[in-house]
Amino acid sequence: MDVEVTPADPYAIGGDLVAVAAGARSSELGASERAIADADPVAIVYTDAAPLAVVALEPDVEGLRTAAARAVRACRGGGTVAWALDASLPVPVDEQVRALAEGAVIGGYEGRRWRSGEPPRGVERFVICGGGEQLAPVAERASLVARWINAARELVDAPPNVISPAGLAERAAALPRVTVQAIDASEAGLGALAAVGGSSPQRPLLLVLKHEPAGAPDGPRLGLVGKAVTFDTGGYFLKPQADIVRQKADMAGGAAVVAALGAIAELGLPLSVTGVVPACENMLSGSAIRPTDVIETAAGLTVEVTNPDAEGRLILADALWWARRDGATHLVDLATLTGAMRAGMGDVYAGVFAGDDSWRDAVVAAGNASGDLAWPWPLHPRYRPLIDSTVADLRNTAGKSFGFPIVAATFLQQFAGDGAWAHVDMLGTALLDEDRGDAFGRGATGYGVRMLVELATRMAAHEYP
Numbered sequence: 001m002d003v004e005v006t007p008a009d010p011y012a013i014g015g016d017l018v019a020v021a022a023g024a025r026s027s028e029l030g031a032s033e034r035a036i037a038d039a040d041p042v043a044i045v046y047t048d049a050a051p052l053a054v055v056a057l058e059p060d061v062e063g064l065r066t067a068a069a070r071a072v073r074a075c076r077g078g079g080t081v082a083w084a085l086d087a088s089l090p091v092p093v094d095e096q097v098r099a100l101a102e103g104a105v106i107g108g109y110e111g112r113r114w115r116s117g118e119p120p121r122g123v124e125r126f127v128i129c130g131g132g133e134q135l136a137p138v139a140e141r142a143s144l145v146a147r148w149i150n151a152a153r154e155l156v157d158a159p160p161n162v163i164s165p166a167g168l169a170e171r172a173a174a175l176p177r178v179t180v181q182a183i184d185a186s187e188a189g190l191g192a193l194a195a196v197g198g199s200s201p202q203r204p205l206l207l208v209l210k211h212e213p214a215g216a217p218d219g220p221r222l223g224l225v226g227k228a229v230t231f232d233t234g235g236y237f238l239k240p241q242a243d244i245v246r247q248k249a250d251m252a253g254g255a256a257v258v259a260a261l262g263a264i265a266e267l268g269l270p271l272s273v274t275g276v277v278p279a280c281e282n283m284l285s286g287s288a289i290r291p292t293d294v295i296e297t298a299a300g301l302t303v304e305v306t307n308p309d310a311e312g313r314l315i316l317a318d319a320l321w322w323a324r325r326d327g328a329t330h331l332v333d334l335a336t337l338t339g340a341m342r343a344g345m346g347d348v349y350a351g352v353f354a355g356d357d358s359w360r361d362a363v364v365a366a367g368n369a370s371g372d373l374a375w376p377w378p379l380h381p382r383y384r385p386l387i388d389s390t391v392a393d394l395r396n397t398a399g400k401s402f403g404f405p406i407v408a409a410t411f412l413q414q415f416a417g418d419g420a421w422a423h424v425d426m427l428g429t430a431l432l433d434e435d436r437g438d439a440f441g442r443g444a445t446g447y448g449v450r451m452l453v454e455l456a457t458r459m460a461a462h463e464y465p
Helices: 022-029 031-040 059-076 093-107 133-157 163-172 191-197 247-267 312-325 339-345 357-370 383-388 404-413 449-460
Strands: 004-006 017-021 042-046 052-054 081-084 123-129 178-182 205-211 220-228 230-231 272-282 294-296 303-304 330-335 350-354 374-376 420-425
Touching: 004 031, 004 133, 004 272, 017 022, 017 059, 017 247, 017 294, 022 191, 022 294, 031 042, 031 230, 042 059, 052 312, 059 093, 059 123, 081 093, 093 133, 133 247, 133 449, 163 178, 163 191, 163 205, 163 230, 163 247, 163 272, 191 294, 191 312, 205 220, 205 312, 205 449, 220 247, 220 312, 220 420, 230 247, 230 312, 247 272, 247 330, 247 449, 272 312, 312 357, 312 404, 339 383, 339 404, 339 420, 357 374, 357 420, 383 404, 404 420
Parallel strands: 004 123, 017 052, 017 081, 081 123, 220 272, 220 330, 230 272, 330 420, 350 374
Antiparallel strands: 042 052, 178 205, 205 272, 294 303, 350 420
């Protein structure tokens, strides 16, 4: 979808649908009081020119983002949507443009690509009318990031027989301006990743993606680590039916890292960024890890497997070690890690943990500023004894009925090395079981892409702790 900004009147561009926020501006464009009242959330007014979509919205950035997505979906025949800016809204015009551009592209996502036959025609142009040419770069950047959000959504929504570890590696290798390696876990001595992925005929891989622009300073180097269990049965702790059907989304953290690297490279940010994505399946088979098995991680620490369904932290352990050894000065890992995070935070916020409060707060701030909502969680040294093992250096769960997200973060902390590190538990936000009333609808959200791009942008501008 092309997103444009023009000072022209919305009826002058020959669009297939004109859209506007319910209010004074919609009245100026010909909407009656009845139509404005009936916008719940969209009312269509048929005029002598293009139909007018009156969209109810909350007068904030999120409301505008959602309204643009709804306007795009209301243009069922595809073509061009013209959105009329409303200067009376309590949102600066540049913020309006950013939200509208992003929401339009998100709203144009088609998740039914696996149906037979020709895909339905979508909206090709979204024209924001009533804005000056100086706003064009704002719309261009927002729509660029939104395209990569949709790329992550497509990876998560795809069936697991398509996005296997090898399938994800193939998609990553196609990223422009990014160098990609697909490393065999066993050959590289990544014991935890090899052990988890050894349960499947699909070979476990460590994907290493690098954005190293000419002229970028030697430091800082941002390391992004994303969990990519492309299907998770739970192994010998087999998941129940209601949960196992969601497990193609257990690679959403890895999808976010792949898409964020694509966006960072296309933006040309003057910052060295490495993405490390451990990709595997956690299957139930004769070669699956057993409860009480002891595995050796790439860091040399041994782990007693007390729960084969707590596999994400195992593969992240090897990936964090790799990223730090590769020179990352600042680390962020993203993972659909604990069901308890979803139980506690729902599908709106992810939880962020770190040993350093300033780095944690920087990650939270980047998420909230970009629309990937995040909330700081505690990480106290008293949690560390909970993962002591009687037979190995560590165990992968505490064996307690409480503190699951914090215990998982504590485990990861043991492999993050020296320097800034933050863990983002995004289980609730990655895949929506139902429409929560925003721009996304049901299915994958691409959570994490906006957060990581915003964080990298701030670091490139030297705005970081």
